[in-house]
Structure formats: C-alpha cells, structure tokens
Amino acid sequence: MAHSTLNINGTTVKFTPGQTILEAARDAGIDIPTLCYLKGTTPTGSCRVCVVEVEGARTLLPACSTPAAAGMVVQTESERVVAARKMVIELLLASGNHNCFVYAAQRDQGFKVEDAIFCEAEGECQLQALAERYQVFPPSYANPPDTKYYYEDNNSMIVRDFSKCIMCGRCVRACCERQVNLAIDIGYRGSHNKIVARGDYPYIDSDCVFCGECVQACPVGALLDKAARFQGRPWERTKVRSTCPYCGVGCQIDLHIKNGRIVKVTGADEIPNEGRLCVKGRFGWGFVHHPDRLTTPLIKENGSFREASWEEALDLTARRLQEIKDQDGADKIGGWCSARVTNEENYLFQKFMRAVIGTNHVDHCARL
Amino acid sequence: MIQHTQSASQTAADISPEALSKIEAIIARYQDQPGALMPVLQEAQDLLGYLPVAVQERIAAGLNIPGSEVFGTMSFYSMYAWAPKGKYVIRMCESPPCHVNGSENILQVLKQELGIGVGETTTDGLFSLELTACLGVCEVAPAMQINEVVFGNLTRDKIKQVLNDYRAGKAVDYKQLPYTTNDFRKYKQSPQELVVLDNVGVIDPMKIDDYLAKGGYSALKKAVTSMTPEAVVEEVKTSGLRGRGGAGFPCGVKWSFTRPLTATPKYIVCNADEGEPGTIKDRYIMEGDPHKVLEGMAIAGFAVGASKGFIYVRGEYYLSKYRLQNAIDQAKAQGYLGDKLFGTDFSFDVEVRSGFGSYVCGEETALIESIEGHRGYPRAKPPFPGVAGLWHQPTVVNNVETLASVPAIINRGGDWYKTLGTENTTGTKIYQIIGHVKTPQIVEVPVGITLRELIDTYCGGLREGSTFKMCQTGGASAGLVTADALDVPMDLASLAQVGGALGSGTMLVMDQSVCVVDFMRSVAKFFAHESCGQCTPCREGTPRILETLTRICQGQGQERDLDFLERLAGTMVDASFCPLGQTAPGPLMSALKLFRPEFEEHLKEKKCRAGVCRFA
Numbered sequence: 001m002a003h004s005t006l007n008i009n010g011t012t013v014k015f016t017p018g019q020t021i022l023e024a025a026r027d028a029g030i031d032i033p034t035l036c037y038l039k040g041t042t043p044t045g046s047c048r049v050c051v052v053e054v055e056g057a058r059t060l061l062p063a064c065s066t067p068a069a070a071g072m073v074v075q076t077e078s079e080r081v082v083a084a085r086k087m088v089i090e091l092l093l094a095s096g097n098h099n100c101f102v103y104a105a106q107r108d109q110g111f112k113v114e115d116a117i118f119c120e121a122e123g124e125c126q127l128q129a130l131a132e133r134y135q136v137f138p139p140s141y142a143n144p145p146d147t148k149y150y151y152e153d154n155n156s157m158i159v160r161d162f163s164k165c166i167m168c169g170r171c172v173r174a175c176c177e178r179q180v181n182l183a184i185d186i187g188y189r190g191s192h193n194k195i196v197a198r199g200d201y202p203y204i205d206s207d208c209v210f211c212g213e214c215v216q217a218c219p220v221g222a223l224l225d226k227a228a229r230f231q232g233r234p235w236e237r238t239k240v241r242s243t244c245p246y247c248g249v250g251c252q253i254d255l256h257i258k259n260g261r262i263v264k265v266t267g268a269d270e271i272p273n274e275g276r277l278c279v280k281g282r283f284g285w286g287f288v289h290h291p292d293r294l295t296t297p298l299i300k301e302n303g304s305f306r307e308a309s310w311e312e313a314l315d316l317t318a319r320r321l322q323e324i325k326d327q328d329g330a331d332k333i334g335g336w337c338s339a340r341v342t343n344e345e346n347y348l349f350q351k352f353m354r355a356v357i358g359t360n361h362v363d364h365c366a367r368l
Numbered sequence: 369m370i371q372h373t374q375s376a377s378q379t380a381a382d383i384s385p386e387a388l389s390k391i392e393a394i395i396a397r398y399q400d401q402p403g404a405l406m407p408v409l410q411e412a413q414d415l416l417g418y419l420p421v422a423v424q425e426r427i428a429a430g431l432n433i434p435g436s437e438v439f440g441t442m443s444f445y446s447m448y449a450w451a452p453k454g455k456y457v458i459r460m461c462e463s464p465p466c467h468v469n470g471s472e473n474i475l476q477v478l479k480q481e482l483g484i485g486v487g488e489t490t491t492d493g494l495f496s497l498e499l500t501a502c503l504g505v506c507e508v509a510p511a512m513q514i515n516e517v518v519f520g521n522l523t524r525d526k527i528k529q530v531l532n533d534y535r536a537g538k539a540v541d542y543k544q545l546p547y548t549t550n551d552f553r554k555y556k557q558s559p560q561e562l563v564v565l566d567n568v569g570v571i572d573p574m575k576i577d578d579y580l581a582k583g584g585y586s587a588l589k590k591a592v593t594s595m596t597p598e599a600v601v602e603e604v605k606t607s608g609l610r611g612r613g614g615a616g617f618p619c620g621v622k623w624s625f626t627r628p629l630t631a632t633p634k635y636i637v638c639n640a641d642e643g644e645p646g647t648i649k650d651r652y653i654m655e656g657d658p659h660k661v662l663e664g665m666a667i668a669g670f671a672v673g674a675s676k677g678f679i680y681v682r683g684e685y686y687l688s689k690y691r692l693q694n695a696i697d698q699a700k701a702q703g704y705l706g707d708k709l710f711g712t713d714f715s716f717d718v719e720v721r722s723g724f725g726s727y728v729c730g731e732e733t734a735l736i737e738s739i740e741g742h743r744g745y746p747r748a749k750p751p752f753p754g755v756a757g758l759w760h761q762p763t764v765v766n767n768v769e770t771l772a773s774v775p776a777i778i779n780r781g782g783d784w785y786k787t788l789g790t791e792n793t794t795g796t797k798i799y800q801i802i803g804h805v806k807t808p809q810i811v812e813v814p815v816g817i818t819l820r821e822l823i824d825t826y827c828g829g830l831r832e833g834s835t836f837k838m839c840q841t842g843g844a845s846a847g848l849v850t851a852d853a854l855d856v857p858m859d860l861a862s863l864a865q866v867g868g869a870l871g872s873g874t875m876l877v878m879d880q881s882v883c884v885v886d887f888m889r890s891v892a893k894f895f896a897h898e899s900c901g902q903c904t905p906c907r908e909g910t911p912r913i914l915e916t917l918t919r920i921c922q923g924q925g926q927e928r929d930l931d932f933l934e935r936l937a938g939t940m941v942d943a944s945f946c947p948l949g950q951t952a953p954g955p956l957m958s959a960l961k962l963f964r965p966e967f968e969e970h971l972k973e974k975k976c977r978a979g980v981c982r983f984a
Contacts, residue, residue: 045748046902048943059950060943065748080942084905087939091908141912141932167901176434185440186743186901189726191911193901196443198428198435199421207435 004070009077015068022050022063025076032076033085033130035092036168037064038217040274041177047168048088049130052076060084086134092127094142095191097149097163098220100128119164121221123234127166128220150194155204157226157283158215160195165222167193171214178276183207184214212282216266216275227283228256228264241268244281248342249273251281262288321357330358339366383422390415391423395430402759403721404431405741409442410722418449433741444743444900446500446725447683454489454496456534458482459513459684463502463645464844465802467890468882471510474522475499478512481531494535501727501897502645503684506874507800507808508549516542516686520549548687552652555809556826563788563796564772565812568656573691576698579659585704587775588663591670593710595778600671601627604774606782608794613639613730613767614843614871616793616860619774620782625754626672626762634674635763636665637739637753638771640681640688641723641730644843645894646874649798649810650768654681654688657772658695662705662718664771667778669716672764676717680735683724692720727898728948732765733757734900745902746946769798789815793859793870801827803877804834819875820854827877834879838962842871844894845951847958848884867958883980884963885970888956889917895952905940906949912936913956923983925971934960 003014006021008030015024020043025032036047045062052063055073060081063074075081092098100122122128131137149163167186172195175184183206187196197206215223237256244251251273256264265285267277287293297313298305308316324332335353337346346364353362383391394411398404408427413419419427419442428435442448460475479485482495489496505511508520517540519530533539542548553569571578579585591600605620626634638661642650654661665677681689696718699705707715721739723729729738733747736758757763773795777785786794793815799822802808806828819839823829830836838848841858846869849856853866860870878887892914901907913936916929937953944950960967969975974983 044902046904046945048904048945051943059941062748083935084939084943087935088904088943091904091912091936094912095908141915166904167907182434183436185434185436187436187440187443188901189444189446189743190896190899190901191907193907196436196439199424199439200443201421 004068006068006070006072006074008074019068020064021052021054021061021066021068021072021074024068025063025074030076032063033133034064035126035130035166035219036170038170038173038178039269041170041173044169044173047092047166049085051081051084051088053078053081082134085130086136089127089130089134089136090139092166093131093136093138096143096165097145097147098127098138098142099145100125118230119221120224120229121164121218125221126219152202153226154202155210155226157210157279158203158212159224159226159229160203161222161224162194163222164220165195166220167195168219169195170217170219171195171223174213174217178217179211179213181207181209181211181213183209210279210283211277212279213267213276216277216282225264225283227286231263232258237263244277245340246278246280246284247339248346250342251277253277253281255285325357331361333357333359334361335359335363337362337364339364383416383420387416388426391426392430395427399430403739403741405433405438405441406721406724406738409438409448410724413448417455418452420450424450437742441741441743444726445683445723446897448724452489455494456514456539457496457498459498459500459503461501461503461505461509461511461513462499462890463506463509463894464840464887464890465506465646465876466503466509466511468803468876468878468887469509474510474512474527477522477524477527481527495531500684500725501894502643504642504648504651504682505549506646506648506802506876507810509802509808513684515539517545518548542686543690545687547655548651548685549648550809552656552810555807555811556828558811558813558826560796560813562812563776563785564653564660564769564798565656567660568652571657573656573658574694576659576695576702576704579657583779584659584775585663585699587778588666588670588704589710591667591778592712592714597627597671597673600667600778603782604671604777607777607785608782608789609770609773609777609785610793610860611767612769612773612797612872614644614869616870619766619770622754622766623668623671623764625752626674626764629673629755629762631762632673633676633761634672635758635761636669636672636674636677637732637735637758637763637765638665638677638679638768639730639732639735639765640679640685640768641727641735642682642685642768642872643723643727643730643898644845644872644874646800646802646840646843646876647872648800648802649873651685651688652798652810653768653772654685655691658688658691659699659704660772660775661692661768662695662699664766664774665718666705666709666716667774668764668766668771670714672762674762674764675715676719678719678721678739678758680721680723680729680739682730683722689720689722696720726900727894728900728946731946731948734946735765736763743900745900746948748945790857790859790862792861797858797870797873799858800872800874801877802874803839804831804879804881805829805877806831815859816857818855818857819849819877822858822875823854823877830877830879834881836877837880837882838878838884839868840876840878840955841874842869843874844891845948845954846871847954848962850962867961881978881980883921883976883978884959884966885917885976886921886978886980888959889914889921891955892917895948899948899952900946903943903945903949905944906946906952909936909940909944909949910952913953917956920967920970921976921981923970923974923981927971929971930960930964930967 005012013028032050035049043064045065050063051060053075054061100119152160175181184197188194237258240255244253252268252270254266254268255262267275269275297308299308337349350362398408424438428438462471505518510522511520601623609619610616726744728734729744731746734744738744753763753765789795796812797815798812800810801822811826847867849868856862863870896910896914899906899910919925937957940953
C-alpha cells in the first residue's frame with residue numbers, strides 16, 4: 001500500500017490513503033483524545049474533543065473524521081486547540097450531573113454529598129479522564145444538582161441515567177452499526193436531544209434485545225450494567241479472559257472479578273466477537289455463583305440423589321451403556337448434544353455415538 | 369430545569385380502521401420511493417392531526433425503517449406532533465424581527481384571549497398555542513400562523529377579531545388567498561427593470577399560459593435546443609451570478625464542478641427553506657411566479673446533466689408548496705417538464721418536498737439529509753454536495769432567487785447580466801427591509817444600493833419618532849452595523865468589510881427603542897431553539913448564551929459573564945461542526961464590540977437605556 005506523509009506536531013508521520021488524522025496519529029504513537037469516537041463505527045466528529053489545528057483550515061477540524069492528506073500540517077495540542085478542547089469539556093461537565101466533582105465544586109454551594117447518586121463510572125469515565133488531563137472543573141453555570149433528568153430503572157439488566165449522558169451517540173452506533181439491532185436513535189433537537197427507542201419508550205417496551213452493547217460503548221455513567229452497581233470500584237476488580245459458555249461461537253469475554261466472584265462481564269476485543277456480546281453472554285452469568293448450581297455429579301439411588309465423584313459417575317455411565325448395548329443393541333441408545341459446546345466437541349460426540357456406541361441415534365438441541 | 373423526566377409521554381390511541389387503511393394507502397403510494405419518510409409522516413399528520421405511536425409503527429413497518437428512527441426523525445422537526453392538539457394550532461412567532469416589534473406583548477394578549485399557556489389546548493379543543501422560532505413573514509411582524517394561514521401586524525383588536533372569526537367557524541382557506549402577506553406591486557417599485565420579480569403580481573401564478581405569454585420557458589427551450597450544457601455553464605459563469613442564499617458562492621463555478629462528473633444520476637436541489645429570520649424574498653417568487661423557479665431548475669439540470677430536481681420548501685410556506693405543485697402539474701401536462709423536452713433527449717422532473725420546522729435544514733447538507741428522510745444533521749464537508757450529495761450522488765444545491773435569475777441570464781446573456789450590480793456582486797438582488805421602517809417591504813434593485821437609500825427611498829424612512837440605532841444585515845447569524853454603514857454599497861465584499869453580511873439580503877432596521885442586550889437574547893433564543901444538537905459547542909453553547917443573556921437582562925448578570933461569553937463564542941466559531949454553530953455567536957461578538965457600554969450598564973448599574981429590560 002502506498003504511503004504518504006503529513007506533519008503532526010513537527011514530526012513527519014506516514015499514513016495510508018484513506019486513514020483519518022486520528023488513525024495516522026495513533027499509528028505514530030501521538031495521542032489525540034477522543035470521546036464520541038467508537039472503533040469500528042462511522043466517525044461522526046460530533047463531540048469536538050478531538051479537534052486539531054490544520055494549517056490553512058478556517059476552523060479547527062475533528063481528527064476522527066478528517067481524512068489525512070499529503071503535506072498536511074497538524075497541531076494537536078496548540079494553544080488554540082487546547083482552549084477549544086477545554087471549553088468543550090467544560091460545557092459537557094456543565095450539561096449534566098457529573099457528580100464525581102461534587103467535593104471540589106459543589107459542596108460550598110449547599111449541595112449535600114449524601115444526595116448524590118454515586119457514579120458507577122468513576123475511574124473508568126472518559127469525561128472524567130479528560131477533565132483531569134486538561135484540568136477542567138464543572139463551571140458555576142453548570143446545571144444545578146437538583147436538576148431532574150430522565151432515569152430508567154424498570155428492567156433487570158440496564159439502567160439509563162440521563163443525568164450523565166453527554167450525547168456522544170456511541171450507544172446508537174453500537175446498537176445500529178456494531179450489532180445492527182436498530183433499537184435506538186438520537187431523538188429531539190438541540191439541547192433537548194435524547195437517545196430514544198421506538199416511540200421514546202423505555203428499553204423494556206421497545207425493540208431493544210438487551211445485548212448491552214450500548215452499555216459497553218458508553219464512555220460515561222449514563223448506561224449501567226445493573227448487576228454491577230455497588231459491587232466495588234473498577235480498580236478493585238481484576239479482569240479474567242474467558243470464553244463465553246453459551247454457544248459454539250466462542251465469544252471472548254472479560255470476567256470482572258472481585259473477591260473471587262464475577263461482578264460483570266464485558267466483551268473482549270478479539271476474534272471472533274470483537275467486543276460484541278449477546279444478552280446471554282453479557283448478562284446471563286448468574287448461574288456461576290448460584291446456590292442451586294451443580295458442582296459435583298449426582299447418582300440417584302432408591303429415588304434420591306447422592307453426591308458422587310467424576311470417576312464413579314463416569315464408571316457407572318460407561319458400565320450401563322455397555323450393558324444396554326449388549327442386552328438390547330446399540331440402537332436402544334440415543335445421544336443428545338448441546339449448542340453450548342464447541343463444534344469440535346459436537347463432532348467428537350457424534351463420533352463417539354457412531355464409532356464407539358455404534359448407533360446413528362444422535363441429535364442436537366439447536367434442531368428444536 | 370427539567371429535561372425529559374418522562375419517557376413515552378405518548379399514549380397508545382385508538383385509531384379507527386378507516387384511518388388506518390388511509391394510512392396504509394399513503395404508505396403504499398410512497399413505499400418504493402427513497403426518502404419517503406418525511407412525506408408519509410406529513411400526510412399522515414394531515415389526516416389525523418398527530419402521529420400516535422400506533423401510526424408511527426405502521427409507518428415504520430410499511431417503509432421498513434426502524435421505529436427508533438421514525439421517532440428520532442419526527443421529533444427533530446418542530447411541526448410534527450405525537451400528542452393530540454386543538455383543531456387550530458396557533459404558532460406565535462418569536463423570531464428576532466417579531467421580537468423587536470413586540471411579539472412578547474402579543475403573546476401575553478394571546479394567552480389572555482385564549483385563557484391558556486404555551487403548549488396548552490383550550491378546553492373546547494379548538495385552539496392550541498405554540499411558539500415558533502420563525503414564520504418567514506417578517507414584513508408583517510409581529511405575526512402568527514393558524515394552521516396554514518398567516519396573520520400579521522398583530523394588535524390586541526386584530527387578535528380578538530381573528531379568534532372570534534375562527535370561533536364562529538369562519539376559518540380562512542389559504543388556497544384562496546392571493547398572497548401569504550402582501551401584494552408585491554403595492555410596494556414602492558424600483559424604476560429599474562426587474563429580473564427576478566418581473567412577473568410577480570402581474571401574471572396569475574396558477575396559470576402556465578400567463579407565464580408562457582411573458583416568454584416563460586423560452587430560456588429553457590433555448591438552452592436545451594440550441595446550446596451545449598458546457599455553454600450554459602459558461603454563460604452563468606460569465607454572468608458572475610453568486611448564490612443568493614447567503615454564502616454567495618459563484619453559481620457557474622458550482623455547476624462547473626458537477627458538470628464533468630460521470631456519476632449518474634445527478635440531482636438539482638432548490639433550497640426553498642428560507643429559514644433565516646428576516647428573509648422573505650423567496651416566498652414572493654414562489655407564490656407569484658413559480659414557473660420561473662422550475663425553469664431555472666430545469667436549465668440547471670440540463671447544464672450539469674441532472675434529470676431530477678427537488679424543491680425543498682419550508683414547512684410553513686403552504687401557499688408556496690401549493691402553487692409550485694400546481695405549476696409542476698401544468699408544466700408536465702404541457703411538456704415543459706417531463707420526458708424528452710422539446711424533442712431532445714433531455715428529461716427533467718421536479719418534486720416538491722416540505723421541511724417541517726427546522727432552520728438548520730437550510731444548510732445544504734442538512735437539507736439533503738432531510739430529503740433523504742433523516743434528522744437534519746449537517747454532514748461533514750468535503751465531500752461537497754456537488755460531488756456527493758443526495759443519496760451520495762452529485763447534487764447542485766441552489767437558492768430560489770439564484771435559480772430564478774438563471775432564465776434571464778440564458779435569454780439575454782451573461783454579459784448583459786453583469787452590467788447590473790457591482791463588480792463584486794453582479795445582477796439584481798431582492799433586498800428585504802424590515803423592522804422599524806415606515807413600510808417594511810422587499811425591493812429588487814441592482815446590487816450595490818446603500819442602506820440609506822433603501823430606508824429613505826423605498827420604505828418611507830424610519831417610523832415616526834425613530835432614530836436609527838443599528839441594523840442586522842443578512843439574517844440572524846450576521847453581525848450588526850451602526851449608522852456608519854448607512855452609505856456602504858450593499859454587496860458581499862463591502863458589507864463584510866464593515867462587519868455586516870449581505871447574506872440573504874435582509875436588513876433588520878432597529879431604532880432607539882431596542883435594547884441591544886435584549887435583542888441579543890432574542891437572537892440567542894432563536895439559535896438555542898434551532899441548534900441541531902449534533903456537536904457539543906453548539907448544542908451546549910447556544911442555550912448557555914441564552915441563559916447568560918437572560919440573566920443579564922434580568923439584572924442578575926455578573927462581570928465575568930462577558931468574558932465567559934467571549935470565550936464560549938470563540939470556541940463555537942472555531943470548533944462547531946457546521947456554519948450554524950460557527951456563526952451563531954457572530955451577532956453577539958459584533959454587539960459586544962459595538963455596544964459594549966450597554967452590556968456593562970446592565971451589569972454594573974442595572975440600567976437599560978432603552979427601558980426594555982426590567983430588573984428585579
């Protein structure tokens with residue numbers, strides 16, 4: 001592929017035609033902050049955090065959606081850029097209830113700390129990170145803490161807290177471009193803009209399938225994984241990479257663990273799912289720590305189950321299969337396999353039924 | 369401040385089977401057309417008065433559009449309703465031109481007379497009262513619209529009389545009105561020849577024969593049968609015609625970008641959104657001489673190789689839409705539009721599309737999005753529409769007045785056209801002089817006339833007892849000029865030099881009764897209402913400007929407010945997505961430069977020299 005060069009902050013940087021300024025900069029290790037940018041989706045250039053100064057351009061340009069061009073001269077942290085970026089961050093902080101700053105800014109204005117709803121995103125919030133990086137605090141004109149916003153908590157999986165929403169639109173692109181569920185869009189106009197589902201109904205009454213992709217895409221605390229609320233701060237958790245047990249796709253997941261227990265699951269940015277998960281993979285992990293979960297094989301004797309070891313259970317199963325085959329023939333045995341195991345395991349199972357047991361009586365739950 | 373504390377304020381309503389089958393019929397008519405959502409929603413609302421969720425869902429299913437997108441799109445436009453309203457919806461204009469003519473007082477009168485507040489419906493279900501950012505009828509400010517009909521120059525007595533008429537069942541039928549506002553021929557006329565408005569008020573706009581008798585469609589015939597497309601482009605280039613929508617881009621140059629492209633189809637879009645407060649000129653052209661616009665579009669289509677045109681008319685201009693549709697039907701019937709015009713291979717068809725209450729849709733890429741059936745979010749440029757516009761095909765977007773200037777250029781030549789006007793801006797221009805002059809009006813004269821001439825010669829001077837304070841030239845997004853600019857020739861370059869803008873050619877003249885801070889508050893209200901919300905600086909910035917100015921007007925301002933406004937304005941200009949956000953703070957910056965002492969008086973002395981602001 002042909003390369004051209006542009007100049008970023010005085011450094012000559014190679015780029016491939018078709019790349020944006022942001023992509024060229026990131027490839028060269030130059031950090032341009034972003035907020036509304038969501039990898040793998042169409043950049044909208046709407047939050048204006050990534051604006052940069054391009055020589056010859058009348059206004060600042062968004063790095064995420066401006067194509068790099070040969071000979072372009074770009075400044076990513078000039079005084080002009082930083083002034084605009086700070087103002088943008090200030091306006092976003094003013095626009096909602098960004099109460100991670102409650103101690104610094106609002107306490108002396110009579111705001112009671114105990115009235116705050118603790119922000120789940122603290123520590124992971126990208127707006128907070130930007131505010132820290134550029135030393136911006138909520139201004140005096142910020143919406144007062146008693147401002148009422150739409151808050152949706154009527155389903156078991158996702159909380160929508162519009163007091164934190166900064167209208168970056170990442171959830172919409174996650175829903176419509178990454179998952180292609182087309183369940184949400186941006187509605188209304190101007191400062192009244194709001195993320196809307198069909199008829200502006202709550203998620204539970206809309207076309208939403210609760211894949212939770214929007215939650216994972218949200219850079220702030222506006223969309224929350226309900227089960228993870230009040231389950232520790234992000235830095236108290238460790239991430240363990242695993243494979244989703246639900247189906248043969250084998251989505252890669254990150255288990256967020258605190259004190260040896262899962263508190264949240266997110267999609268890992270790897271093949272095959274590249275971050276995506278479905279409702280089961282993301283929210284359906286309750287069985288892991290459920291008291292009813294079987295943790296050891298059970299053998300039924302005299303009408304009731306008793307715990308057994310794997311060796312004992314497997315021996316019993318093998319013996320009984322052999323007995324039935326010897327007594328009544330292999331076709332008296334049928335095998336039923338699961339969509340929750342991999343293709344390879346399903347292959348092995350049918351091989352076992354055909355070659356070892358000697359019957360074609362094998363089927364799969366996904367045929368139901 | 370409460371924002372969206374409730375979701376789904378809509379109730380599931382019972383829709384009769386008859387109504388539903390009519391909705392299905394509307395959907396069926398548009399089903400296979402791209403960009404069907406807006407016209408289907410509009411027709412459905414016409415039928416039912418509003419669009420309950422059940423209907424939204426039928427439309428979503430019928431057009432194969434997600435329900436979220438249907439609601440996302442309709443909630444963007446202020447004229448859609450998803451809750452029932454009164455039989456007559458009263459939209460009171462609160463645009464800056466109406467504001468300086470006392471619209472706030474008129475609103476109080478309306479509230480008293482109706483006994484309801486804004487957003488409410490009278491108990492008899494007859495009237496709903498709403499505010500609107502602009503109706504485009506500034507020559508009769510203050511004004512309101514009841515369903516399709518405009519009532520201007522409002523007074524308490526007039527409001528009483530109009531409401532009584534409606535209560536008595538005497539509603540006005542807009543189709544029977546000669547014009548939405550005034551007869552152009554009753555205005556003081558220029559002694560010079562008219563190029564664009566020559567037929568307005570002379571011919572019957574509902575009759576194509578009248579237009580033909582005045583030489584109508586001869587330019588189209590000449591272009592199609594005796595010229596090459598390249599020659600047409602060259603002729604327009606020679607004329608020096610610059611876009612009349614506000615930006616002033618050379619029309620021929622714009623066409624020359626699209627002409628050589630091989631991508632097909634190409635489109636012509638006529639921008640008839642006319643949303644800039646103070647701008648009223650295109651309405652006179654469309655209502656008085658609709659064929660001239662169609663002829664200009666067809667010539668543009670021939671020049672660049674397009675066979676389809678859309679004319680996007682702002683939602684409030686019902687009479688314009690009606691007359692344009694009638695003109696299209698007649699032109700098709702007589703072979704001036706349609707297939708194989710004048711026996712050649714050139715075909716051209718025009719469709720009317722309606723906006724539905726959104727100023728930003730006057731921005732060409734937002735307009736294109738709207739025709740496609742989306743929210744009116746401007747697109748990033750490049751690519752420019754000339755290369756990738758409507759459905760990402762090459763698209764020429766021109767203003768009504770620009771296109772209406774084209775037939776004369778083709779008939780009489782670019783060289784003739786450029787003898788009119790100034791070197792910088794050739795041709796004639798329709799100036800609109802509104803505000804505190806004796807007779808607000810429009811006038812078509814060669815570009816270069818001064819503001820003083822316009823006011824004194826055509827508008828009878830300032831109204832009784834007035835002294836000139838300032839003028840906002842070019843529309844709500846342009847800067848202010850003071851008396852120093854009265855003798856500046858009003859072309860694009862000269863006005864820009866004095867901090868104004870020719871823009872759409874509107875001149876909002878204001879006298880000493882206007883408080884500059886209060887006026888800026890009204891401008892800020894307009895932009896806060898019309899910001900599309902796509903980018904942060906404009907979405908969050910416009911309401912902050914309004915909030916701050918409102919505080920200053922109420923005597924609650926602080927000295928640091930002005931620094932904040934300047935800092936915010938700087939970022940909006942520098943970092944907003946589109947021209948709306950980039951220009952929205954322009955008037956304020958110009959006011960702070962020219963009238964800073966007035967702002968400081970409000971802040972420090974709690975004093976309003978115009979006596980407009982009431983301090984608590």
